[in-house]
Amino acid sequence: MATYRDQIEQIDEAIRSVPAQATRVAIVHPFVVPAAAISRECGFIKSIVAAYLAPSNLRTCHDPLNIGPASVPRWVPMSWRRALWRHVEKGWIDPVAVAQINAAREPMGLSKVYSLLTHIAEAPDLSVTLFPSWFAPPVPDWPRTLVKGDFQLFEAVTQDGFTQDLSAFLAVGERPLVFTPGTGNVHAADFFARALAVVDSLGRRAIFLTKERAQVPVHLPEFVLWQPYVPLSALLPHAAVLVHHGGIGTTAEALRSGTPQLITPFAWDQFDNGARIASLGVGMVIPAKRLQPRKLARSLQTLATSDAIRARCSQLAAHFIPPHDPTALCREVERLVLARHDDAQYSNPSDLRPAAFASVR
Numbered sequence: 001m002a003t004y005r006d007q008i009e010q011i012d013e014a015i016r017s018v019p020a021q022a023t024r025v026a027i028v029h030p031f032v033v034p035a036a037a038i039s040r041e042c043g044f045i046k047s048i049v050a051a052y053l054a055p056s057n058l059r060t061c062h063d064p065l066n067i068g069p070a071s072v073p074r075w076v077p078m079s080w081r082r083a084l085w086r087h088v089e090k091g092w093i094d095p096v097a098v099a100q101i102n103a104a105r106e107p108m109g110l111s112k113v114y115s116l117l118t119h120i121a122e123a124p125d126l127s128v129t130l131f132p133s134w135f136a137p138p139v140p141d142w143p144r145t146l147v148k149g150d151f152q153l154f155e156a157v158t159q160d161g162f163t164q165d166l167s168a169f170l171a172v173g174e175r176p177l178v179f180t181p182g183t184g185n186v187h188a189a190d191f192f193a194r195a196l197a198v199v200d201s202l203g204r205r206a207i208f209l210t211k212e213r214a215q216v217p218v219h220l221p222e223f224v225l226w227q228p229y230v231p232l233s234a235l236l237p238h239a240a241v242l243v244h245h246g247g248i249g250t251t252a253e254a255l256r257s258g259t260p261q262l263i264t265p266f267a268w269d270q271f272d273n274g275a276r277i278a279s280l281g282v283g284m285v286i287p288a289k290r291l292q293p294r295k296l297a298r299s300l301q302t303l304a305t306s307d308a309i310r311a312r313c314s315q316l317a318a319h320f321i322p323p324h325d326p327t328a329l330c331r332e333v334e335r336l337v338l339a340r341h342d343d344a345q346y347s348n349p350s351d352l353r354p355a356a357f358a359s360v361r
Helices: 004-016 030-041 078-108 116-122 164-171 189-202 232-238 248-257 270-280 293-305 307-320 326-346
Strands: 025-028 047-052 065-067 070-072 126-129 146-148 177-180 206-209 224-227 241-244 261-263 283-285
Touching: 004 030, 004 078, 025 030, 025 326, 030 047, 030 078, 030 116, 047 326, 065 078, 065 270, 078 116, 126 326, 146 326, 164 224, 177 189, 189 206, 189 293, 232 248, 241 248, 241 293, 248 261, 248 270, 248 307, 261 270, 261 293, 270 283, 283 293, 293 307
Parallel strands: 025 047, 047 126, 126 146, 177 206, 177 241, 206 224, 241 261, 261 283
Antiparallel strands: 065 070
């Protein structure tokens, strides 16, 4: 199994293999920033752009402060919040990650890195959010060289691409509940077993989405349909409620379709995404470890019948009209990177002042 050092070295090697151009920019996930920084320090690229898919990828001491499943109350002083982050970094993150980064840097004669999260925040020339400000407003300690973008969504075919079974299922009866634990989840047997028990007790129709058929109960009643894959952008306009893990892409698709969400987070950014959905008034959260049938049934009944939640979902779905233009975001990133590169030719780079927030719709 590859270590973080192996991955850094592989990415650095991949960047170096790209044919030389006059100006080269690496647009990378935050965890790839250490590899891109090595390539830049060795002269193989000129600029780094960090692309943040979800708000929790950006470290902050400001509200809402969610670190995994833990939510820090608003009354906690700023000094305690900073201390908490130092404790998390020095206790869990840096002892593993920093050693791996420096193991890749030292053979090249590069200086040591002492904090992963500080390095990720300070090394890029520019950062860009791939989520909108109405979902997560900027806070003072996010990078100031920041372009505020929007959700990057998959444009699927229409329902003409549905299977015959799915088209027939949607054509009769009320809108179904849709359950998906996420594409990469291969341990969701309990999730689907509880889902089946709940939809049976509620007398609701449901669609189970997973490529892993073994996770789904062998015998499904006629009011439950299993599908290995259906694009959510095409399916959700036909759904009553979406129950999912809280990945940022799935969350965004439900927001776009105006579908109430029940998020069952178990890792990474999912807890923060779920908290934001709940605060926006378009969904509810039950951590995966606490997903009990009775609580699940109550939440689904509320989400499926609440006029207030449905109205709020429709209100937020309006943000997606007209659709976001990814080309405009790319052009703004390119403009700012080139501008900073030009400034650096005539200034001491350490004297450069960061650009203000820029917003692209």
